[in-house]
Amino acid sequence: MRNVSVRFHEEKDRETNRPIELYQVFLDEDTLYLACYNTDVTFFNEKGQPEIYYAIGIGRSAIRMNIDTQVDECTVGIDNVNREMSAYIANTEFRGRRLRILKVMLDALDSPNNAVVLFDGLMDSPTIDEHALRVRVVSQLNSLTIAAPRRKYQTQCNWQFGSPECGVDLEAQTRTGTVSAQSADGKTFTLSGRNEEKDYYVEGVLIIGKHSQKIVSSNGPTVVVEYPFPLGQAGKPYQIRRGCGKTKEECQKYNNFARYGGFLSVPSNQIRL
Numbered sequence: 482m483r484n485v486s487v488r489f490h491e492e493k494d495r496e497t498n499r500p501i502e503l504y505q506v507f508l509d510e511d512t513l514y515l516a517c518y519n520t521d522v523t524f525f526n527e528k529g530q531p532e533i534y535y536a537i538g539i540g541r542s543a544i545r546m547n548i549d550t551q552v553d554e555c556t557v558g559i560d561n562v563n564r565e566m567s568a569y570i571a572n573t574e575f576r577g578r579r580l581r582i583l584k585v586m587l588d589a590l591d592s593p594n595n596a597v598v599l600f601d602g603l604m605d606s607p608t609i610d611e612h613a614l615r616v617r618v619v620s621q622l623n624s625l626t627i628a629a630p631r632r633k634y635q636t637q638c639n640w641q642f643g644s645p646e647c648g649v650d651l652e653a654q655t656r657t658g659t660v661s662a663q664s665a666d667g668k669t670f671t672l673s674g675r676n677e678e679k680d681y682y683v684e685g686v687l688i689i690g691k692h693s694q695k696i697v698s699s700n701g702p703t704v705v706v707e708y709p710f711p712l713g714q715a716g717k718p719y720q721i722r723r724g725c726g727k728t729k730e731e732c733q734k735y736n737n738f739a740r741y742g743g744f745l746s747v748p749s750n751q752i753r754l
Contacts, residue, residue: 667709684724
């Protein structure tokens with residue numbers, strides 16, 4: 482951010498100030514703009530252009546120095562109650578990507594200078610459960626602890642599906658149509674235009690509007706996702722994208738084995754390089 486404005490300090494010093502935190506998550510194919518607030522917030526992005534920061538359950542631990550590395554770090558948590566992060570994380574590389582936390586005042590959102598950077602760092606690989614995605618973020622002042630994405634010495638492919646390292650064209654693996662039917666539990670769909678072989682879309686993603694979920698089985702027009710969508714999706718347009726189980730066999734299905742990012746001779750114990 483630029484130099485902090487006088488306006489920001491004036492708002493900060495008011496007895497009735499209204500501070501909130503905004504999060505910028507810089508990923509390979511997209512940047513997430515998130516607000517720790519109950520409604521969306523319009524502020525500015527890293528280029529000084531107006532941007533919508535979407536309201537979501539997000540928070541962080543206190544920023545502290547790691548005794549072992551002598552580097553500032555914190556942990557960020559993002560709500561996963563609707564299970565959308567489960568689908569997102571399956572196809573997104575977080576390690577080594579940048580995350581920035583801003584503090585702004587709700588009554589001073591008219592200038593990109595009305596913010597302070599609370600933290601700027603690189604993310605580690607996240608963990609996720611039915612409640613939240615959690616990711617450790619380490620200060621960029623010393624990013625050696627999470628240098629660019631590290632490869633694990635493992636048989637499973639290290640590359641994010643569709644990344645430059647992987648090379649698979651995700652657009653070519655994506656199809657569209659209309660939702661014909663949705664089950665009462667919200668997880669099973671009948672999709673128009675689909676007649677692919679059994680489990681063709683397993684490990685892929687079904688996207689309907691703002692919602693997306695990981696696919697656990699498919700057979701022709703029938704697709705089952707890991708967690709339920711809100712009911713009422715019948716008649717809506719969808720996108721469906723193939724995924725990858727990151728095994729040798731999966732890579733060969735895409736005729737992409739020359740780019741396989743795993744180590745086939747590795748023993749069972751994994752070692753980080």
